[in-house]
Amino acid sequence: MTTAATVAAGGRIPSGKLAIWWFLASEIMTFGGLLAAFVLCRFAGGGWEDQAAHVNARIAAVNTLVLLTSSLSMVQAHRAVEEGSRGRAATFLLITVLLGLTFLGVKGFEYSREIEHGFTPSTAPFWSFYYGLTGLHALHVLAGVLANAALWIAALRGRGWARVAPRVEYAGLYWHFVDVVWIFLFPLVYLS
Amino acid sequence: MSDTARFPSYVAIWSWLVALLVVGLMCAFLPFGKAMAIFLIFTVAVAKAFLVARHYMHLRSESLLIYAIAGLPVLLLIGLTIALVPDIVFRR
Amino acid sequence: MSEPAHGEPGFWRRYVFSTDHKMIGRQYLFLGLVMALVGAASAYVIRWQLAWPESQIPLTRWIPEPAMYDGHLDPSFYNQLVTMHGTIMVFFVAMPILLGALGNFLLPLMIGADDMALPRLNMMSFWTIFTAAVVLTSSFFVHGGPAAAGWTAYPPLSDDPSYTGVDWGQNLWLLALALEFASFLMGGINFLTTAINMRAPGLGFFRLPLMVWMQLTAAVLFMLSVGPLIAGAVMLLLDRTIGTAFFLPQRGGDPLLWQHLFWFFGHPEVYVVLLPGVGAVLEVLPVFTRKPVFGYRTIVYSTIVSGLLSFIVWAHHMFVAGIDPRLATPFSITTILISVPFAIIVFAMIASLWGGSITFPTPMLFALGFLVTFLVGGVTGIFNGSAAVDIFIHGTYFVVAHFHYTLFPTVFFGGFAGIYFWYPKIFGRMMNEALGKLHFWLTFIGFNATFIPMFLLGMGGHMRRIYNPLQYDFLKPLAPVNQFATLAMILLLLGQIPFVLNFFGSLRYGAKAADNPWGANTLEWQTSSPPPHGNFATPPAVHRGPYDYSLPGAAKDFAPQHRALPAAAARGA
Numbered sequence: 001m002t003t004a005a006t007v008a009a010g011g012r013i014p015s016g017k018l019a020i021w022w023f024l025a026s027e028i029m030t031f032g033g034l035l036a037a038f039v040l041c042r043f044a045g046g047g048w049e050d051q052a053a054h055v056n057a058r059i060a061a062v063n064t065l066v067l068l069t070s071s072l073s074m075v076q077a078h079r080a081v082e083e084g085s086r087g088r089a090a091t092f093l094l095i096t097v098l099l100g101l102t103f104l105g106v107k108g109f110e111y112s113r114e115i116e117h118g119f120t121p122s123t124a125p126f127w128s129f130y131y132g133l134t135g136l137h138a139l140h141v142l143a144g145v146l147a148n149a150a151l152w153i154a155a156l157r158g159r160g161w162a163r164v165a166p167r168v169e170y171a172g173l174y175w176h177f178v179d180v181v182w183i184f185l186f187p188l189v190y191l192s
Numbered sequence: 193m194s195d196t197a198r199f200p201s202y203v204a205i206w207s208w209l210v211a212l213l214v215v216g217l218m219c220a221f222l223p224f225g226k227a228m229a230i231f232l233i234f235t236v237a238v239a240k241a242f243l244v245a246r247h248y249m250h251l252r253s254e255s256l257l258i259y260a261i262a263g264l265p266v267l268l269l270i271g272l273t274i275a276l277v278p279d280i281v282f283r284r
Numbered sequence: 285m286s287e288p289a290h291g292e293p294g295f296w297r298r299y300v301f302s303t304d305h306k307m308i309g310r311q312y313l314f315l316g317l318v319m320a321l322v323g324a325a326s327a328y329v330i331r332w333q334l335a336w337p338e339s340q341i342p343l344t345r346w347i348p349e350p351a352m353y354d355g356h357l358d359p360s361f362y363n364q365l366v367t368m369h370g371t372i373m374v375f376f377v378a379m380p381i382l383l384g385a386l387g388n389f390l391l392p393l394m395i396g397a398d399d400m401a402l403p404r405l406n407m408m409s410f411w412t413i414f415t416a417a418v419v420l421t422s423s424f425f426v427h428g429g430p431a432a433a434g435w436t437a438y439p440p441l442s443d444d445p446s447y448t449g450v451d452w453g454q455n456l457w458l459l460a461l462a463l464e465f466a467s468f469l470m471g472g473i474n475f476l477t478t479a480i481n482m483r484a485p486g487l488g489f490f491r492l493p494l495m496v497w498m499q500l501t502a503a504v505l506f507m508l509s510v511g512p513l514i515a516g517a518v519m520l521l522l523d524r525t526i527g528t529a530f531f532l533p534q535r536g537g538d539p540l541l542w543q544h545l546f547w548f549f550g551h552p553e554v555y556v557v558l559l560p561g562v563g564a565v566l567e568v569l570p571v572f573t574r575k576p577v578f579g580y581r582t583i584v585y586s587t588i589v590s591g592l593l594s595f596i597v598w599a600h601h602m603f604v605a606g607i608d609p610r611l612a613t614p615f616s617i618t619t620i621l622i623s624v625p626f627a628i629i630v631f632a633m634i635a636s637l638w639g640g641s642i643t644f645p646t647p648m649l650f651a652l653g654f655l656v657t658f659l660v661g662g663v664t665g666i667f668n669g670s671a672a673v674d675i676f677i678h679g680t681y682f683v684v685a686h687f688h689y690t691l692f693p694t695v696f697f698g699g700f701a702g703i704y705f706w707y708p709k710i711f712g713r714m715m716n717e718a719l720g721k722l723h724f725w726l727t728f729i730g731f732n733a734t735f736i737p738m739f740l741l742g743m744g745g746h747m748r749r750i751y752n753p754l755q756y757d758f759l760k761p762l763a764p765v766n767q768f769a770t771l772a773m774i775l776l777l778l779g780q781i782p783f784v785l786n787f788f789g790s791l792r793y794g795a796k797a798a799d800n801p802w803g804a805n806t807l808e809w810q811t812s813s814p815p816p817h818g819n820f821a822t823p824p825a826v827h828r829g830p831y832d833y834s835l836p837g838a839a840k841d842f843a844p845q846h847r848a849l850p851a852a853a854a855r856g857a
Contacts, residue, residue: 012481013254013255013257013258013480013481015401015402015477015478015481015482018257018401018476018477018480018481019401019402019405019473019474019477021258021261021262022261022472022473022476022477022507023469023473024261024262025261025262025264025265025507025508026265026469026507026508026510026511027511028262028265028266028269028511029265029268029269029507029508029509029510029511029512030510030511030512030514030515031511031515032265032266032269032272032511032512033269033272033511033512033513033514033515033516033545033548034515034518034519036269036272036273036276036512037280037515037516037519037530037541037545039273040273040276040277040280040281040541041280041538041541043281044280044281044282044283044538046536057217057220061213061217064213065210065213068206068209068210068213069206071206071244071248072202072203072205072206072248074248075202075247075248076202079202120526120527121522121526121527121528122526122527122528122529122535124529124536125529125530125535125536125537127528127529128519128522128523128528128529128530128537129530131522131528132518132519132522132528132530136518172248172249173249176244176245176248176249177249179244179248180241180244180245183237183240183241183244184237184241186237187216187220187233187234187236187237188234188237191216191217191219191220191233192220192229192230192233257480264508265508265511268508268595271595271596272512272544272548275544275596275599275611276541276544278607278608278610278611279540279541279544279607279608279611280538280540280541280544282608283538283540
């Protein structure tokens with residue numbers, strides 16, 4: 001499926017898309033580096049299973065569902081842009097923003113419960129990685145929420161929308177990446 | 193070009209993702225051996241990531257360059273992880 | 285994507301918050317040169333201390349306690365200076381000058397574009413590194429002073445404030461580095477997107493000037509290697525602030541993990557710095573030999589191969605760190621291997637001189653200086669790369685000499701070659717030749733005299749990062765060597781004065797530069813000096829490669845890239 005932006009760029013990959021993919025390449029290395037360190041330290045042994053048993057896989061599973069659904073709404077926003085429907089794009093962007101905020105809210109709730117039970121970042125190495133990984137991910141979710149919110153506002157206003165609309169695709173690529181990170185994070189942190 | 197040909201059914205992909213999520217959860221809580229469970233869970237994760245990348249990020253219709261940009265980091269990470277196994281996993 | 289016609293921008297939009305890649309390139313250049321002064325000043329204090337330990341260091345009485353006691357150096361401040369010297373030189377001098385200044389200024393011009401693909405991102409990248417430089421400099425003034433754990437920041441030393449006595453200084457160091465990484469990530473994205481999408485018609489990848497290939501390879505190396513270190517830096521910062529257990533053994537962490545994450549980036553990083561310097565030399569050589577670069581494609585393929593290999597050599601920095609001994613052999617092999625593509629590139633550069641009509645203006649002197657000195661650096665890398673030898677020379681001045689014989693050539697010989705060569709294009713004025721030649725000779729002699737002795741010191745067992753060598757009986761006989769190196773370094777520092785005078789004086793008093801004062805082929809020379817807003821009056825189309833000098837039967841000894849092939853040549857005559 002050739003996007004409108006690609007057609008406009010004469011069949012070449014539009015600069016915005018290329019730029020986002022390069023950015024994602026470096027982000028893959030960053031999150032991948034942190035995840036690799038986690039996996040390696042995990043397999044080094046040291047009683048992580050006891051600590052790991054205290055995370056709540058069910059809450060996290062709900063959050064996974066939230067994030068997967070937000071990816072659906074994000075790609076529907078992109079499709080709406082391709083089909084030229086500013087209104088539907090705005091709606092789907094709003095849904096994505098709300099789902100993203102839900103994810104953050106649930107994460108915050110999780111953190112507060114864990115801290116109440118005495119599990120802070122300095123409790124044990126497992127918790128260092130837990131807070132480090134999910135915290136870094138949450139910051140990326142927040143950045144995505146802000147970007148999508150800005151696009152939602154632009155879609156509502158309508159003025160200058162034609163110039164801004166291709167960015168929905170690029171923001172979508174970033175958002176899907178954040179989802180993919182969680183797809184790996186969730187089983188590695190919560191299920192093993 | 194009809195809509196269904198231009199756009200895959202994103203909702204269908206989403207249902208697959210949810211199904212895989214359930215499968216992954218089951219793998220975690222069913223009585224598989226630990227190594228087996230981890231292998232299955234990780235395979236499920238890879239499958240889900242593959243679906244998102246291919247269909248939501250439109251990798252299926254992108255050029256070789258985009259594949260290279262996305263794929264090279266993954267290869268490097270695998271290399272980094274393997275190289276670190278002797279030092280980090282098997283530290284004295 | 286050029287901006288629509290608009291009125292003249294005001295001072296702030298034009299000189300400060302500019303989105304024009306040429307202005308941004310100049311901004312990076314000034315940042316790099318200013319930070320070089322700070323880096324050089326720290327080197328001066330370090331070297332004086334090594335030559336005459338515990339003495340009163342001239343010109344330092346103004347530095348207050350607890351860093352210095354009326355000109356006497358505090359040992360902790362020594363560690364801080366060593367740390368800041370390395371950090372500043374690598375991240376705030378080498379990268380801004382070679383990538384930020386030369387890369388930004390030249391890339392769009394060399395590909396015939398009117399600006400970068402993402403001009404506002406470009407502006408943001410400069411202001412990000414500017415902020416990073418401010419943050420890093422501010423760390424000198426916080427309680428406890430700047431970071432003190434070496435530019436490599438190994439935990440546990442860097443992890444627990446009580447070990448160095450430095451608290452906020454190290455945190456600010458991490459923050460400054462994070463901002464610097466963000467800045468060059470933005471820049472790298474811009475370089476790659478621009479080169480892929482905005483080349484002039486007819487400019488296929490194998491007609492690109494080699495400088496462009498070098499900048500792009502450097503961008504890819506940086507983008508793919510910095511991620512794990514960003515992860516590591518986040519982990520270190522969390523360890524220091526909220527008590528996580530990533531690297532501290534007493535909390536269950538692993539210090540070796542940091543070293544792996546750091547050097548996985550650290551090694552590709554040195555090639556990120558090296559390649560643009562090589563690129564500058566490769567642009568200068570053909571112009572002053574009036575013949576094509578030897579082995580264009582070979583150089584391109586060698587560059588790509590060395591880039592790939594650079595990702596699998598990193599543990600050669602860790603041979604004595606306590607890694608699994610079975611890792612030593614594979615990493616030794618890959619390290620020796622990587623010398624092959626670099627040797628090929630150096631041989632190609634030497635072959636490029638053969639049979640040429642060589643002239644020796646200042647840019648050419650610096651380019652030749654690069655060849656001579658980098659050769660020493662590359663060869664000594666092989667000593668370090670073989671694990672058995674490294675066991676003896678790791679952590680000694682042999683390593684210091686090796687990396688100064690690679691970094692200094694690329695940043696200062698390659699970088700100066702580039703600055704002298706492109707100064708007319710960047711500033712529209714010619715630099716003074718006599719001052720340039722004086723600068724070269726003082727730099728060349730001063731540099732070699734400073735660092736050759738360090739090979740000897742290293743083989744004699746002189747350790748790195750020590751405050752007072754005379755504490756050790758076995759180092760006392762080597763004291764004259766240290767003193768010689770320090771005197772040579774002072775000559776090297778003084779030798780930069782002609783450059784400073786030349787650089788700033790020529791801005792005002794230099795002869796106005798023509799479009800193409802050197803008679804060069806690449807596209808940046810086919811427009812005015814400096815180029816106008818939008819770079820080219822009419823967008824060029826490219827008909828030939830970049831190094832068609834002294835073509836047989838041609839009227840002139842150079843053939844700009846946008847000149848069509850003469851009919852006779854096109855017919856294969």
